[in-house]
Amino acid sequence: MKVTIDGQSIEVEPGTTILQAARMIGGDLVPPAMCYYSKLKGSGGKCRCCLVEVAKGSDADPRPMPKLMASCVTGCMDGMEVNSKNSDRVTEARKAVTEFLLINHPLDCPICDQAGECDLQNLSFEHGKAKSRFIEEKRTFEPENIGPNIQLHMNRCILCQRCVQVADQLTDKRVHGVVDRGDHANISTCISKAIDNEFSGNMIDVCPVGALTDKTFRFKSRVWFNKPYNAHRDCDKCCGKTTVWMFGGEIQRVTGRKDEYHEVEEFICNSCRFDHKNVEDWVIEGPREFEKDSVINQNNYIRPLQKVEIATEKTILMGRDQDRKKISMSAIPLDINTEKS
Amino acid sequence: MSIETISLSGRKKVVSNKEMTFWERLYLVAIVKGLWITLQHLFKRKVTIHYPEQVRERSVVYRGQHMLKRDEQGRENCTACGLCALSCPAEAITMKAEERKPDEKHLYREEKYASIYEINMLRCIFCGLCEEACPKDAIYLTISKELVPSNYDREDFIFGKDRLVMPLEMAMKNAQLKNAN
Numbered sequence: 001m002k003v004t005i006d007g008q009s010i011e012v013e014p015g016t017t018i019l020q021a022a023r024m025i026g027g028d029l030v031p032p033a034m035c036y037y038s039k040l041k042g043s044g045g046k047c048r049c050c051l052v053e054v055a056k057g058s059d060a061d062p063r064p065m066p067k068l069m070a071s072c073v074t075g076c077m078d079g080m081e082v083n084s085k086n087s088d089r090v091t092e093a094r095k096a097v098t099e100f101l102l103i104n105h106p107l108d109c110p111i112c113d114q115a116g117e118c119d120l121q122n123l124s125f126e127h128g129k130a131k132s133r134f135i136e137e138k139r140t141f142e143p144e145n146i147g148p149n150i151q152l153h154m155n156r157c158i159l160c161q162r163c164v165q166v167a168d169q170l171t172d173k174r175v176h177g178v179v180d181r182g183d184h185a186n187i188s189t190c191i192s193k194a195i196d197n198e199f200s201g202n203m204i205d206v207c208p209v210g211a212l213t214d215k216t217f218r219f220k221s222r223v224w225f226n227k228p229y230n231a232h233r234d235c236d237k238c239c240g241k242t243t244v245w246m247f248g249g250e251i252q253r254v255t256g257r258k259d260e261y262h263e264v265e266e267f268i269c270n271s272c273r274f275d276h277k278n279v280e281d282w283v284i285e286g287p288r289e290f291e292k293d294s295v296i297n298q299n300n301y302i303r304p305l306q307k308v309e310i311a312t313e314k315t316i317l318m319g320r321d322q323d324r325k326k327i328s329m330s331a332i333p334l335d336i337n338t339e340k341s
Numbered sequence: 342m343s344i345e346t347i348s349l350s351g352r353k354k355v356v357s358n359k360e361m362t363f364w365e366r367l368y369l370v371a372i373v374k375g376l377w378i379t380l381q382h383l384f385k386r387k388v389t390i391h392y393p394e395q396v397r398e399r400s401v402v403y404r405g406q407h408m409l410k411r412d413e414q415g416r417e418n419c420t421a422c423g424l425c426a427l428s429c430p431a432e433a434i435t436m437k438a439e440e441r442k443p444d445e446k447h448l449y450r451e452e453k454y455a456s457i458y459e460i461n462m463l464r465c466i467f468c469g470l471c472e473e474a475c476p477k478d479a480i481y482l483t484i485s486k487e488l489v490p491s492n493y494d495r496e497d498f499i500f501g502k503d504r505l506v507m508p509l510e511m512a513m514k515n516a517q518l519k520n521a522n
Binding site for chain 2: 108109110111115218219220221222224225295298322323325327328329330331332
């Protein structure tokens with residue numbers, strides 16, 4: 001089947017959705033997606049971020065579809081013509097959806113641990129308004145403790161239901177669903193029941209906003225101050241392939257490896273994620289690369305640097321004793337092992 | 342043409358060693374010429390000022406030493422979001438965040454606060470990008486005339502929270518001023 005998206009054509013299998021076809025082409029025309037997750041069955045169709053305009057239904061029925069379609073749940077037809085980035089209608093609609101998603105979002109990015117790798121941040125950077133028109137009070141929930149590993153901030157939730165699908169598809173007990181309706185809809189109860197499972201930590205990776213974050217990493221560092229490395233270890237429960245986020249010689253956080261659409265390549269187990277924070281546990285493969293504009297690249301030098309040898313006396317390069325002393329952040333020793341002893 | 346006679350710059354002058362005339366040897370003409378220049382300068386606009394008594398006006402965008410602001414209730418604005426450190430071109434700012442305890446609500450405005458906040462004043466270039474990046478109005482470059490006090494040790498130029506956070510009395514005064522207006 002031949003689909004044309006923003007003037008670019010591609011041959012796809014029957015059953016492919018427009019979003020998948022767009023991702024096959026790649027580039028600017030890929031619609032943003034907050035709820036669709038290719039690794040989770042039945043995800044998508046909830047956030048309406050990925051709306052596209054279908055200018056020609058198919059070769060058999062060339063009429064355009066009257067309304068904008070959610071590309072993550074609309075299947076491709078032969079000869080379909082889709083406008084994504086090219087269409088002003090789509091841009092307007094995405095702006096409106098972004099504004100709608102941000103209505104109840106607390107905008108506490110300076111505190112939020114997800115800031116810097118947040119899909120909603122990216123979405124509102126691309127499509128958001130600078131000023132909020134919402135003057136009413138935002139919806140708030142009582143803070144709820146759902147265990148030692150995962151921190152729930154229900155206020156930040158955009159109800160994408162990805163975590164519910166993780167609880168449904170990766171954990172064995174089917175305790176899931178959205179509790180309450182409308183403005184009061186929340187995910188807390190079903191989450192806290194699935195929290196003991198070995199794969200529950202993937203809710204953190206799956207969450208597009210900061211509603212579910214790693215409690216062991218809480219407020220430790222902003223993501224762009226960490227140096228992410230690809231690492232692996234022998235794990236009997238999962239593939240053991242992860243990204244470790246290091247600060248100096250310390251592993252502060254372990255996550256799955258996320259691709260360019262921020263979807264994990266493979267789900268990892270809780271013991272990899274929360275319990276193995278020693279450098280000795282991991283085989284570090286090399287620095288993880290992120291998309292060019294990502295803030296995570298800030299101050300990371302992944303280019304291989306040649307070692308410069310200067311032929312001179314060793315003592316001159318080392319400098320005086322008083323100049324070699326660590327003067328900033330005196331409360332934090334350079335070597336974390338000295339802190340422990 | 343020999344190399345001695347070529348002027349590559351076009352400004353070559355041949356120094357002459359000619360004898361001075363009688364009037365030139367008196368130097369009177371030269372002295373009067375010099376005094377004339379001095380006299381002219383007496384009536385020109387002065388470029389200097391009497392410093393301690395007179396102070397030059399500062400630019401409206403003058404940027405002095407940093408201050409971490411408190412709000413009207415005396416709570417610290419800074420949430421250790423790290424945007425100042427991210428924007429700092431000199432990489433002078435370091436910080437460590439901590440979670441606020443329930444009994445510290447009067448000290449810090451948000452859930453998270455900076456337990457360590459340091460600016461290396463030897464690195465700082467006073468560009469003001471930290472102030473621009475701050476989403477919480479926490480860091481400000483004040484109009485203080487003293488940028489960094491002189492000192493002997495390098496450690497003394499690492500300004501911690503003890504020297505950066507706005508004094509509590511100042512926050513109280515600000516609150517009073519705001520209420521008065």
